[in-house]
Amino acid sequence: MVLIDAYPRHRWLLTAVSKRLREEFGKLQVEVNEEKSRTVDLACGESFSFLGFDFRSVLSLKKVWRANYAPKLKKRTALLRKIKEIFRRFQSQPIDRVIELINPILTHLRDIYQ
Numbered sequence: 001m002v003l004i005d006a007y008p009r010h011r012w013l014l015t016a017v018s019k020r021l022r023e024e025f026g027k028l029q030v031e032v033n034e035e036k037s038r039t040v041d042l043a044c045g046e047s048f049s050f051l052g053f054d055f056r057s058v059l060s061l062k063k064v065w066r067a068n069y070a071p072k073l074k075k076r077t078a079l080l081r082k083i084k085e086i087f088r089r090f091q092s093q094p095i096d097r098v099i100e101l102i103n104p105i106l107t108h109l110r111d112i113y114q
Contacts, residue, residue, distance in 0.1 A: 014039065053072065
C-alpha cells in the first residue's frame with residue numbers, strides 16, 4: 001500500500017512508484033498480482049480495505065482532507081464482544097483484576113490508532 005498526496009503536481013508519482021515497485025519486486029523475483037492491485041483515489045470518495053482496516057478520506061477538524069483508517073466493523077464488534085465478556089465473567093471480581101484484564105486490550109487498541 002502506497003499513499004500519495006492528491007495534489008495534481010504529484011500525479012507523476014503514480015507511474016514512478018508503480019515502476020519502482022515493479023523493479024524492486026523483480027529483483028526479489030516477486031510478481032505483482034494485477035487482479036488484486038489497483039489505484040484508489042480517496043479524494044473521489046473511494047475507499048479500500050487492507051489488513052483488517054478500512055481506509056477512506058475524511059475532513060479533519062482543521063478542514064483538511066486526510067486519509068483515515070478504522071478497524072473493520074467485524075473486528076470492532078469482536079473487540080467489544082471480548083470486553084463485554086470480561087465484564088460479565090468477572091463482575092464479582094475486584095475492580096483491580098478486571099482492569100488488569102482489560103488494560104492490555106485497550107493498550108493494543110490505542111497503539112493501533114496512534
